Amino acid sequence: MKPPKSSKNDVFLRYKLWLSAVSGEGIIGEGTHLLLRKIEEMGSLKASAEFLGISYRKAWGDIKKSEELLGYDLTVKRRGGLGGGQSDLTTKAKNLLEAYDALHKKMDTTIEDAYAEFKEKTQ
Amino acid sequence: MKPPKSSKNDVFLRYKLWLSAVSGEGIIGEGTHLLLRKIEEMGSLKASAEFLGISYRKAWGDIKKSEELLGYDLTVKRRGGLGGGQSDLTTKAKNLLEAYDALHKKMDTTIEDAYAEFKEKTQ
DNA sequence: AGTCGATATGTAATCATAATCATATCGACT
């Protein structure tokens, strides 16, 4: 075996949480969550995608897929006019994000609480 | 928007949990976890990879990477001899899997407990 | 009526990941 790239103490726990359809398809994960939050803040899909460093094409496709799988809209989109157009969140989207955040917080707490025990068990 | 592929009630929560290095590289996730458990059960990396439907090449590479990042061995490998060779888990690997399972269980409980509330919030 | 910039969406190119292929090594057992 080659020499270790890092000490075992550099190990930590990470997780991803997402909303899924029965089909197994992911509906909303961390990426779309951040994207929606930025849309809420900036009022623009394009600006949000740029901020997050992903292509507009992907950002747009992600949201479209989410909306199709959920069966309701997450964003209100307007094109043309002032500034070329805008995107904003629907109330349902805001509720969803809030619920997602709350759950995330609980999961974070669970992991934090268990981390010391985990490290001890694995030395 | 096209008609929904599924009702909103078909939505549920999923998560992934993994051990990570500070670099962000994943050390052990669900895949390697299952692989190691199968090795423990079957005594063979090849058989485990086949059982899980992944290539031996990938399975071998995954374990090698895990071991390099952790800085210690997860498996004891023997080649040649009876049956061509065998792989077994080290004690450290067993401890790690046990800790991983315990944490998983806690996360499962957290999600289950929060699920009803989540659905209610999102209707 | 024309401009501007974001939304909308198809298609082609690129990149990362995994599978496939190919080959070597090892050692208990015949």
Add this chain to the structure above:
DNA sequence: AGTCGATATGATTATGATTACATATCGACT
């Protein structure tokens, strides 16, 4: 000594995801 089957590992190919490119649409404001 030769066989067999798993471990070991490089090289190539295939697959899927993401980006890049290209182009159309829309509408408030000049």
